[in-house]
Amino acid sequence: MNVYERVFETILDRKANPEQGSYTTYLFEKGLEKILKKVGEESTEVIIASCKHDKEEVINEYGDLIYHLLVLMAELGITLDDIHAVMEERDKKTHNLKAERKPIENL
Numbered sequence: 001m002n003v004y005e006r007v008f009e010t011i012l013d014r015k016a017n018p019e020q021g022s023y024t025t026y027l028f029e030k031g032l033e034k035i036l037k038k039v040g041e042e043s044t045e046v047i048i049a050s051c052k053h054d055k056e057e058v059i060n061e062y063g064d065l066i067y068h069l070l071v072l073m074a075e076l077g078i079t080l081d082d083i084h085a086v087m088e089e090r091d092k093k094t095h096n097l098k099a100e101r102k103p104i105e106n107l
């Protein structure tokens with residue numbers, strides 16, 4: 001198992017078996033709205049760190065974002081295999097830029 005799989009397993013376990021002192025348990029107890037707020041917050045933090053060109057901060061915020069996305073997946077009953085399947089499917093097709101895309105200055 002890679003680290004994403006291990007963390008996701010822990011998240012699923014927290015969902016099935018709430019534990020005192022667990023941040024994941026706290027998120028599941030708060031519910032979907034709280035999880036969505038955290039995903040939005042962590043996405044924004046990735047954007048802000050990127051604007052600052054602070055690579056170390058971006059990497060750290062990415063870690064927070066990925067974790068919260070995994071919690072959201074667990075909340076919604078989505079598995080890593082579901083995401084894997086969609087990425088595998090998309091990987092079959094490259095050169096995805098649409099021919100009819102408008103130039104930016106015309107937007």
Ligand SMILES: N=c1c2ncn([C@@H]3O[C@H](COP(=O)(O)OP(=O)(O)OP(=O)(O)O)[C@@H](O)[C@H]3O)c2ncn1[C@@H]1O[C@H](COP(=O)(O)O)[C@@H](O)[C@H]1O
Nearest residue numbers: 007010011014019021022023024025038041063064067068
């Ligand atoms: N990867 C993470 C992870 N990344 C970030 N965080 C938590 O996410 C929070 C993000 O910080 P913020 O300042 O945005 O949020 P906060 O002020 O702590 O909390 P809020 O009041 O905003 O909800 C911190 O509390 C971090 O501890 C994580 N908490 C848990 N994990 C993984 O989940 C596993 C289980 O952890 P527990 O559920 O705590 O046992 C761990 O082994 C890790 O693998």
